[in-house]
Amino acid sequence: MSNVINDHPNISPRTRAAVEEAIAALGYRVNLAGRHLRRGESGVIALIVPELDLGYFAELSDLIIREAKRHSRTVLVHQTEARREREMAALDGFGTDFVDGVLFNPLAMDDDDLDAHRTRLPVVLLGETPQAGRHHHVTIDNVRAAREATDHLLDSGRTRIAVIGGRPPGPTGTAELRAQGYREALEARGLEYDPALVRPARHFHWQDGADLAAELVNGPRPPDALLCLNDPLALGAVRALYDAGVGVPGDVAVVGFDDIALGRYSVPSLTTVSPDKPGLARAAVELLIAEIEARRSGQGATEEAAAEPQAPVVKEIVIGHTLLVRESSGPKG
Amino acid sequence: MSNVINDHPNISPRTRAAVEEAIAALGYRVNLAGRHLRRGESGVIALIVPELDLGYFAELSDLIIREAKRHSRTVLVHQTEARREREMAALDGFGTDFVDGVLFNPLAMDDDDLDAHRTRLPVVLLGETPQAGRHHHVTIDNVRAAREATDHLLDSGRTRIAVIGGRPPGPTGTAELRAQGYREALEARGLEYDPALVRPARHFHWQDGADLAAELVNGPRPPDALLCLNDPLALGAVRALYDAGVGVPGDVAVVGFDDIALGRYSVPSLTTVSPDKPGLARAAVELLIAEIEARRSGQGATEEAAAEPQAPVVKEIVIGHTLLVRESSGPKG
């Protein structure tokens, strides 16, 4: 069987035709197990995300799967529920064994965890801007996005803006970066930063948004705007405000992040920061595949080069974003 | 290396300990490619669904992945966008090659397609009640569920109930079965069935729900209730009614199907038919794995048995459901 040679070298047209006919006649299909064993590459990449039903990750997964297919790869999706142990396990454990590389959107693991964690696989990080990463990563400019969203709220006359899902500004993680953008926007106008307005969320789900919004509006000095660090939090908040008889946007404006489809159809429709998801999917898949191929050919190259611990070049790709202004941040009433 | 033998036969405790220590010391991990090639089984099953960001399928996928992991299997998720060609391709094409079996939720393919389609892989169908299936399937009782939902609307004083996403009652597919349940509920009370009230949807998305609801309430004889065949359609409809100044549930009641998380937090919260998703996930995975194992051992058994075209026993498992009554179908105002 010289048929497999088909893929690359030179072959006479007649033989090729004959072989192709035989293939069709016998209904032959390559056995991926054999190929995988021989090549050491399965053609499968893993995508590790917190949770698919957050909307954002469902949409992103879809785009990544399509993009991977364009490159003849299959995608295996793992969910971590944003739990640190599960993120660790997904990077290294069950299900990672026949995968060529990993696209990873960490939520619970921080920079230190990531640095400490040694993986034999190529990894591309999504949605974070890790401080001193050993891995490539692709992300939006979270600080700037949060700052723009906050500016938008300030421009529309809001003065007490709470952050739902925020954590004190710090070097690590999406939440901190967005909180930092928020703080910068306040400082640029000489406004006071009130830590009481920044409320961390554990799960970034509807329920957390609802609970935190209820707490805030029932508190001593209620806010007149909510900067919610993702759309589910924002939609939960909207629901809680409705229950509390608080008008949106009349009494309180609400802004989210991620632009999930539902925000367009909710009542009121949701103002949100929309990352360029197709761009993100494309960049991430291409970066990962490049890394996989680099390592493969890198191995065969110089012995000395192979002795190096890791490729030293870490790429960071910043994806564009847009603030979509919709009903939930309309004029104060 | 006798270590691999570990898995099954008898071995002395001392040797086992020694081998395990060596494994730990060397950081050895089994190579799945080798195992796959040798065993002819990859430990991966495919899950083929229309779209993850419909909420329902994201939640279901999550449950199925968990369930599969309990059985030491990994799940590969494919999306078909409810397009017939992509459903066909997913059953047989790229990405199916290193999979031991398939869980398939068809939307576009009908009974005939399914019967015509020959797959070498074990298949379990989800969410349908195919007429003369060659495959196992697990589903809810769609006729009864739709009938209960319709009864609920009739009980609350509604008289003109439209079906969004419905297709004329017929033997095939979820939509037809639900429409049939709707019709039965009407007939049981001697009410007239008005085909103009049954509106098919192409995509079962928010937008379709919004469009169809708008059409209906702006029509000559607007309905006072909407039976929407999934939750996204229902949420889209709610949004369109709000835009049209129609009160929910005051003027029009809305009911959905599938119980996606968002329906609990929407304004108003959504009455919906809630299938027992964990039960569905469990039954589906167990059925598929049983089938995979049956075929594997079946091959080795009698030569004559292997000559039979297909195992003749097709199992149908019916999963429970509940009607969750929430705000969107409250009293008429």
Place this chain on the structure above:
DNA sequence: GTGAAAGCGCTAACAT
């Protein structure tokens, strides 16, 4: 330009 053969890492059958 084409065919032959070795070997990827594993498991199941067999020999010890």
Place this chain on the structure above:
DNA sequence: ATGTTAGCGCTTTCAC
């Protein structure tokens, strides 16, 4: 109870 071995289907190298 343990060690040895053949061979799963593919790709790559090498000989023709």
